[in-house]
Amino acid sequence: MRRLLGIIGNPLGHSLSPILHKTAIEKLSVNYIYEKWELAENELESFMEKAKNEDSSIVGFNVTIPYKEKIIPYLDELDTLAAKLNAVNTVKYEDGKLKGYNTDGLGLFETLIRNNVQYENKNILILGSGGACKGIAMFLTENKVARIDLLARNKQKVEDLSSRIKSTGIGSSFIDWSDLRNLAIDDYNIIIQTTPLGMENQVGEIEFPYEKLTSAHTVIDIVYNPLETDFLKKSKAYGAKCINGLEMLVYQGYHSFKIWTGLEEDTELMLRTAYSLLEG
Template sequence: MKKLFAVLGDPIGHSMSPLMHNDLFTHYNIDAAYLPFQVKPNDLETAVKGLTSIGVGGFNVTVPHKSAIIPFLDGVDELAKSIGAVNTVVNQDGMLIGYNTDGPGFIKGLEGSVPSLSDQRILIIGAGGAARAIYFTLAKDAPIAVDIANRTVETALQLVEDCPFPIPSKAISLDEANKSLGNYDLIIQTTMIGMYPKVSEQPVDLLNLKKQVLVCDIIYNPLYTQFLQEAKSRGASVQNGIDMFVYQGALAFEKWTGIFPDIQRMKENVLKQLGGANYVNW
């Protein structure tokens, strides 16, 4: 019998996960299907019970359910619990166990671009859910420091205070970030600033950016935001959000099937859906 996997969100029509995972099931000869379900917040508990009753193999969770789903699960791993958000659920013999692969997916995407996180001074721009997942996961790897820059400094400070791992960190304003960009080896833009259709916007200027730095933006529509384009023009290496998206999906697929999938295949499928050309490290 075909195994069911799913993604729950509201809205959900834009999700590229079904194309990505269904292609992988076909590629690895796995008799399974991955379907999108639009679930309103008030219907989340009912949807989880329904998926459990029909023996779902696992499912992803996206906005706005990543935190709200936790009370309806049988267990949550330590990282996801500390982040306070779940994006991947595995059905283990009838028990629904929640994980967060967003942060680990981002870290996997850095492999080959950052020799060792322990040698890095890192700036995260933004203090929302994605920033939280990336920050807590980075903190486990004990870099030299991870600072958080946000429009509302109090929100960044709360994020620093919430981190369960001992790491030198400070909360700073975006103006302070502009002045101190030269202090960082890795800069990670986690806000939606610069996403289509407001493609001309960016969260900070890059006048003080040093050349030997990696600048990441978790946005992938457009593929290369104004923020990344300017960083590239100033001599930085850049990485867009496709790596994080693909690796978080790959880690979910591995939890469901035991197979770590073909990353390049996944990237190419995502780019086709976005209307992009061949994937390149631009």
């Protein structure tokens, strides 16, 4: 009987997902195990074959950097949102098939609600071009935001996403990373940082015009380890409302677990556990 859950990506040393799900699973008193599988790119295909094998114990798994897009050729199906995004963070085995989903946008959206961030008719700037950026941007198009601009290095990749955003009736444009210092920050209400910069052991910093931030801005960094990245620390110094990525991690994981099992984890327990680990 399939009882194995987990996460694939590389690196995974920073990941809190195993212990958070383990804590929630113990409270539910159900027979699931959540593991982490750090895969080199040349191991991805064999892992997917193993997951699909009828003798496998794998129910499903989360997908993180750098496989949210690379995993798609190995899947049998995508749900509507994942197909629209061309990015997957959740995979479920069912009836002999592997199906991909994306809960990133929902995790970020619930973070906005939890923190009383007003998003309707607001202008949003997203830093990055990866799977998380796609999931967040396209989910927000369905929630009455005014505009979503994308700041990244990969022009071709982001212009495609920007076109899809505009097809929903919401304004969007590509901004080259080299223009970061010249940004008109006053044009935006919410700024969302989706790159790995700031994560433990990641080299590099974001040359952001922090001095242009005010208390009218909400700044979100989806990195959660450390709890306060350099990006958030500097944004906070200029008065911005700052939110780390921990709540997004918990809520996207909650929705993944529900997809796999139909059960609901205790998100407050997961948040308390995460904060105790990272603050301790």
